Every structure is written in C-alpha cells, then in structure tokens.
Amino acid sequence: MEKFSKEMLRKLANQVMFDLNDQECEELQEEFETYLKQLELLNKIDTEHVEEMVYPFEAPTSFIRNDDEVYAISQEDAMKNVPQASENYVVVPKVVK
C-alpha cells in the first residue's frame, strides 16, 4: 500500500477541516502503519457474497412520522449558542460559493 507522507496526511486533515502539526503527523504515520497491518487481518476473512452490515438489526422498520405535528424552538433558544449573530442571523465572514 501507499506510503503516507506528511504532506498527504495534512491534506487529508484539511479535507475534514483541521490541521495537524509535525508531531501529530509523525504519530499518525505510525498509526497508519499499524492500521494497515491490522487491515491485513481483515483480508484473511473471506467476505465473498457477504453483504455489508450497516445496522445491528436489519428487519426493516415501517415507522414514518406523520406530517401534522410541528415543533419549533424559540428564536431566542435558536440563537443562544451562536458565537456571532446579528438580528437573529448567524454570521460568518463573507463566503462566496
């Protein structure tokens, strides 16, 4: 399998919106080694014709919520934890998509 350069690990981290410092990168390089070693264990298990197990129990449910009951919180509650707000809007620096 591929080697994990620091540069690549940083890129991976940035994609999920955080940084890693040098030391963290080095530790992660080691952990990736262990990770890949453990993956070899997985490859010993024959999973041909085996479906992915996404949920502990797989009998499908039939419950779906009716559309009649409305529940909203107060504007005050909605804004209570907001780090930066203006006139009941949440504010971030100008973004252009």
Add this chain to the structure above:
Amino acid sequence: MKIQEFTKDVEKNVGRCAALSEKAQKKLNAIVTFIDHSEQIEAVKKMDPSLPLYGVPIAIKDNFNTKGIRTTASSRILDNYVPIYDATVIKKLKDAGAILFAKTSMDELGMGGTNLNAYTGKVNNPYDVSRISGGSSGGSAALVAEGVVPVAMGTDTGDSIRKPAAYCGVVGFKPTYGRISRYGVIPYASSLDHVGFFTTCIEDAARMLEVCAGRDDHDMTSSYEKVEEYEKNLNSDIRGKKIAILENVMNSIEDQRIVDNFNEVILKLEKRGAIVERVSMDETLLQTLLPVYLIIANAEACANHSNLDGVRFGMREDGNDLEEIMINSRTKGFSSAVRKRFVLGSYSLFVENQEKLFRKAQKVRRVIVDEYRKILEKYDCVIASAAPTIAPHPEDSVGEKMSDTYLVAENFMILGNMSGYPSLTLPSGFVEGLPIGINVTAKAFDEQNLLNICKAIEEETGLENHTAGGSYEL
C-alpha cells in the same frame, strides 16, 4: 449505595451526596460540571414518592444533552455549549423522579478507553488513584464506585461502560441496541453506540432499565419491543440455564489470578444447576474485532462530528474566512487523538478506499456477528472475564494506541456493540486490592434472562452494593 436508600428525605440525601462529591472530586477528578440541585429538589418534592427514581441523584456522562446545563462531551470545542433540549433518556429520568446530579468526565467524544483523553484530564481509579478509571464513561464509573451516587448514566460504543465498570468494580450495563433511545446523546459511532448505566447492584440495574427503555419516535432505530417489569421479575434461579464460556478470551489472559477468580465463579454457577460449556470462535475472526471496530467507528465518528464547526454553537476561533474559522476551531477544539482518528475515518470513506476498508469492515462485521449469533442460539449467555488485567497505570494502558497485543482479551466486548446484544459487566472479586469483573452477554432483547443470570453471580460474589468510598469525614 442503592436506589432504595433514597426513597425519602430527598433534600438531606442529595445534600449528603453533594458534599461527598466535592471531596471525591479532589480524589477522582470525575466531574466536568457540578449542577445546582435546589430547583430540582423542589420539583421532585411535588412528585409522587412512589416513582421508581424518586429523589435518586444520578450522575450523567457529559455526552447527554441536558437542557440549560453545559454539555461538553469532554471536548474543548463544546466547552461553552449549553443545550436547549433534553435527551429523551434525560426526560425519562426526570419524569421518574431522578435528580440530575453532575456531568461526568469521559474520553473526548467517547473516543477512547482510558478516560485519559478528557479535556479536564485523567479520571482516577477510586481504589488506587494512580491508576486509570477506564473509559470512555470513566467519570460515571468512578463516581458510582466511590459511593457518591447510586447510579450514573454512560454510553458504550466498544466497551465504554463495561470496561470501566470492570476497572472500578461496579455493575455496568449496556442493553440491546435500540432498547434505550439515543436521541439527544452526542454520538461516537451511530451503528455501535449504546446508552446504558452504572449501578452498584443488579436490582438497581433492572429498575434503571425499566425506566430508560422503550420506543422513542425521535430515534428511528429505537425498538418497539415490550419493556418488561425487569425488577419485579428478577429471579436468580439459574437451574438449567446454558452458559457458554468464550474460551478464546480466557485462554489469552495471562494473569492467572483473574482466570482463577473466573473459574471459581463458574464452579458456583454450576453448583446452582447451570449448564456451563466452553465454546470458541475462530481466532483470526476475533483478532479482526478491533480493526473492524476502528474502521467503522472512526468513519462514522468523522461524519457525525462534522457539525462541530464553530458556526452555530461551540468554541469559534477567529479566521479570515469560513474555512479558516472551521479549521482553526476544529484544530484547537479537538485533541490530537481525536483528530488522528478522524483522519483515519475519513480515509476509509474515500471512494477509492471504501471497498477495501469501510465496506470490507462492514462485511467482516457481518461474518463476526453471524458466528456470535450461532453461539447464542444454543446458549442463554456468553461469559468471560471483562478485562485481562486490573486497572492499569496510565503508562501501561494500551487503549490509546492501536496495539496489536491483547487483540482478543482486551477487545472482545466489542462483540456486544457489533451484534447489538445486551451485555453486562459486574464485579467478581479483587486482585491486589483492585476490582476485577465478569462480562455476560445474552440474546437481543433477552435482558430479563441476562439480569437473572447476573443476579445469581452477584449472590455468589457477595459484592452487591460494594463501593470504594466511605472514608470521608463530612
């Protein structure tokens, strides 16, 4: 300390626990946020004294949303987060007359098995403060073990209730997946997360299950299975019960004292008329438990915590643009351990990796669960020592690293999370003055049977209501 002791004189009892907690905090460092009880006490006084948890102070792991009470999940990024809603199970506790006692320390976002990775630092083991409590529900385990509160809530994704229960010498119970609503509980990995609790005895565990269990329409994965009268139906007669010892686990434990303790208990169960047999699973398959778990859990966790971005709540760090704000908030907000796990999780979800990592892990999960199910089809429960060692010192703890030693004995309890089966750890004795425990797992929704067998074990160990504390001057 049992629930029964709290049925009257709410003010005095809770006051006593509160005084205890301040002393215990210095010893254990188990509490993240203390809660003012006065309003709750007044509210409870107006309630029906026959309620199952009337006046009972319950410590809450800090990943349960508690309305108006700071909830951090022991992560810096949520250091200032005050929920505007209660988790479903918190509502149920309140309705049953409980007092929310304190928010307890955990491994950050549940990610860890030592409680060393908490924003507020290590939680100390009540029996030897130099040792760890285990995690991730370490604060809850330690407070119950110390005798500060009779009950504490926890969550269990790998063994996060059942391992600290073993290290701290209390009952730790994770019922079937879907038995207790997860709504309002800050997740780790949604397909593995279970809500559960710590008590000092099986009777209390039965009562707690009755209060907490039940269908919740806010959690689409919660079950419609009938909630039984677990406490009333508790019956320690285990004649004819078929018990399977998971041999792979017992064979890989090096500490003979732990094995001897286990065998002693087993002998007693046989004397009671239980049919005990040794079973084993494919060793290679068991060795994949940890990697399979890590791949699934890290991937789900990375996505689950994408909402922690500093935009709508939590600690926002400055930045010139949105991306900088998010990156700075999340870099500073998460510990390195968590960030590293997120990278591993994200990596296994990339299109080019998903087949050989994430999906492969999900497939192996099925193979593992299929084999485990086959055992439980023939037996009432599967049993083994909950941990291969007593609570280690921080430097000896292996939980933080992806060590390839102890792949089986340290990690077999993950079977309960992968399968969703109900699983309980209870104390079985002491080694070097530190508690050790036994883990019992039963079929899905067979909690009554599980509790009955554990009640029999408890009667044999005589460790009902055993705590470490009691040495404080109040």
Add this chain to the structure above:
Amino acid sequence: MNFETIIGIEIHCELKTHTKMFSQGPVSFGESANSCVNEIDLGMPGTLPCLNKHAVELALRACMGTHCDIDPLVKFDRKNYYYSDLPKGFQITQQFHPIGKNGYIEISTETGTKKIRLNRIHMEEDTAKQFHTNFGTLIDFNRAGTPLIEIVSEPDIRSGKEAAAYVEELRNMLYYLGVSDCRMEEGSMRCDVNISLRPEGSEIFGTKTEIKNLNSISNVQKAVDYEVERQTRLLLSGEKVEQETRRFDEATKTTVLMRKKEGNVDYKFFPEPNIFPIQLDEAWIEQIRATQPQLPSQRKEKYMQEYGLSEYDANTLTQTKELSDFYDEVVKHTKEYKLASNWCMVELMAVLNKENISFDDNPCSPVYLAEMIEMVSKGEISSKQAKVVFEEIMKGKDPKKVVEEKGMKQISDPNEILKLVTQVLDANAQAILDFKNGKGRAAGALVGQVMKLSKGQANPKLANQILNEELKKR
C-alpha cells in the same frame, strides 16, 4: 461543422409539507430568520433524523406521475461536505437507492411528442439560506431541512426550446400533483442545466458545462441558447470547452463563469446509520396511486371526451390547477358541463381578476354555482338574472335564497305566458296589422312588451314562441 446539443437537467423541488424532511420543524417562507427551526434543523449535537411520511407520499406521487419504477424499501445515505449552510456537515440524501428510477415524461415539440427519460428521483433535505453582505454572510436556518426531491433527466434534451418545454411540463405536473408550489422565483423549484456539444453523428459526449440555479422557464431557454452559441463559437475557433460551473446573468443575457471544476469532489457517501431501511406498505402505495390527482393532459382529455367541451375550453380550464379543480367541483353537482365551463372561465375569472382575488380566497362556493347553473338550464331564471344571482354568490349567498328574496323566479308556465301574450296582443291591434303586412320587427317589439309586462320574469324563449303562435292565429 454542425453540432448536436446534448442537455441533461437536474431539478430540485421543495415538497409541499408542513414539517421538514427529518424534523418536526415548520416549513416556511419569508418568516423571521431562525424562527422556524428546532435543534435538529440546527444540527445540534445528539440530534437524530426522523423521516416525514407526507414527504415520502409526495415523492411517490412525483415518481408515479413520471412513470418511475418505485423502490418500496426506502434507504438514505450521507453526503459529506463542510459548508456554512449545511448544519450537520453532511446532507441526508438517497445516493445508492433513489425512491424512483427509469421514468420518463413527454413534451410537445414542433415535430410532435417527445419522450425525455428520467434517470432518477430521490429525496433529500434543503440547506440554509445565506445572504452575502459587506460585513459578512448572514445565515437563516429556516429553510434547512426542508424536504426536497431531485429529479435527474437523462441527456435526452436537444435544444433550449426543449429544455424549457421539459421544465414547464415537469413544473405543471408537480404542481398539479400537489407535490410542490413550484415557485421558481422563490426558489421552491431550482433548475441546473448540463450542456455539451458534439459533432453531428458523433457518439462521444463533449465536455459539459453546468448552469446553476435558473429561476424561470424563459431563462432556461435563454441560458441554453446562449451557452450553445458560446460553445459553438469556442469549438469552431478550435478552442476547448472547459468543464465548469456557470450562472445566467439576467442583465447581459449571457452565462458567466462561477468556478472551474477541479476533478470530482469526493463526498464520501455512506449509508445513514441512524435510519433503518423503511419498508413501505404496498397497500399505502396503491392508495396513493388511486388518489393521484389528474394531470392537465388527463383532465383535458376528460373535458373533451366526456364533457364534450371544445379544445379551447379544455385548454383554458386547465391553465391553472385551481381553476380546473374548481371546475371539477362544480361539475360534481351539475351535468351542464358547457354552461359550467362558461361560468368558471368567463364570469368567475373576470371577478377574481378584477378584484385581484387568489383562488385560495375565492368566495364562490362550487355547490352554489352549480345550483345556479341548474336553475338557468331549467329555465327557472334567465341568464340576465343569473348575473345578478352570481354577484350575490360571490358574497357567499345561497342562490335559492337570492332568487326568493328578489322575487326572481322566471315564468315558464305556458298558460301564464299565454295570459300575458293575449293581454299584449289585445292592446296592440296596429302592431298585429304591421306584422301581417310583413314587418317582422313588430313581433320583436311585442315580445319586449310581454317581457315588460312580466317585469322581466317571463321565459323569453317561451314568450317568443307563444307570441308567434298567437300572432298566426289572429
């Protein structure tokens, strides 16, 4: 060199529900910022999704209207990306198992009816609304979580005109089915168009550009026309079309570059662990199918074939769903289809348009209108009287009472009318003479006198008939 234009269209359409896709938060438009949200819509820690049944019903209706194969096992997936308008850091969508597949709709083109195939219809949730100002981006989460369906066409569309026809046909259909308001200008229906060119006869697709967020049908056509012209120009001059996202600029009627596509973004899709697969009840699906509102084309056919209306009338009645619905209500109570269509199309619309009243506030009861039409057809009141009665119906009055109060009953009894005719003839000897001398007009004047004598209540047709008979006798 001649080029063939290849167009595929993706349409996002907000479903007409009371609450959001995965929460009980109210669906709203134009409300105060962040006033229509709850903890789920804000992506607060610990929240879980809970699927809206009505949203599923509307998605099913869309699938049925577009001849899609329906997957009765509903599953959801996570689409992971970070953005300030996406509270959870992932969107819950149906990447792997869309609810509808392999559908088609028919559009009218100059050369006849053309089938446009649909690749899929899937359910997902909307993002928050953002306003970009000089001091920052303002985020309103009211829209976050609003139920959406995305309808993806196959690249079967060949011109701007066809693109417009496709969007119009879909809009009409979804609107008629009650699936959505389809207000493009308010963003409840949003349209992204993918365009590429290839040399005529070629089988290989050229590089495509995507034009995002077209907000009217005429802009769909204009944008496509311009983009085709632009790409043609590039290709003819030997340049390459770059894969990029563009937007339509209303002022210049051109498309403008938004961003280049740098490879494909990996959204790391994986199955949503918090929503178990949901098995839809076949009986429920069939019940939805049985109550599917009729589409414009079906209604037109019914109006012409069953009701004998002209094509013009059928077209006019089905121009809006409201008028057609109203007409359908009216003809539940009268078989005078033609008369009813005249009253709905002409008189009713005239008043509504003049007073600027929307159909939601239409005061006219279809039952009353039908009763009035019956009176006219039976000759109980004259058409002229009917106009007066109609004015009162528009004030909410019962036509029977109006007729009674105003003493409007038409005289349709031949004996009564004969009496009046005799009276008039007896008093007008000269007019009779004139008539006999060939002055046809004289009869008209005499009818007028009969009507006058009856205070307008005589049935004019009958009066005319009897008068002519009596004249001949004299």
